Amino acid sequence: MDIARAERESLRWMILLALNHARPTGTTDHVLVRTAQDIYLTVTVDVIQRELDYLKGLGLVSVTRSDDNPLWHASLTSAGVDVVEYRENAPKGVARPRMY
Numbered sequence: 001m002d003i004a005r006a007e008r009e010s011l012r013w014m015i016l017l018a019l020n021h022a023r024p025t026g027t028t029d030h031v032l033v034r035t036a037q038d039i040y041l042t043v044t045v046d047v048i049q050r051e052l053d054y055l056k057g058l059g060l061v062s063v064t065r066s067d068d069n070p071l072w073h074a075s076l077t078s079a080g081v082d083v084v085e086y087r088e089n090a091p092k093g094v095a096r097p098r099m100y
Contacts, residue, residue: 008051010095011051014035015074016084020081026074026076027073027074030071049072058093062077
């Protein structure tokens with residue numbers, strides 16, 4: 001596996017975890033950027049938005065965008081909660097660690 005792919009898949013897991021901690025209200029893309037940067041991932045808002053779109057396509061997150069506000073607001077769907085809580089298998093493309 002190449003490093004860029006591993007970073008993307010790890011970032012997707014970090015996003016799911018962060019959104020799980022932000023339940024039930026969710027959070028913005030800018031908060032997710034700061035979270036990723038705090039664990040030493042080099043990301044920008046564009047990268048977070050791209051991965052939110054990916055996770056949205058899998059049905060794991062919902063994303064709200066507004067024309068008058070540049071921030072994206074994201075939250076976990078029930079399917080996303082099930083993946084984070086290990087009740088469902090993680091889809092390919094999400095680097096969820098094995099459960100103990």
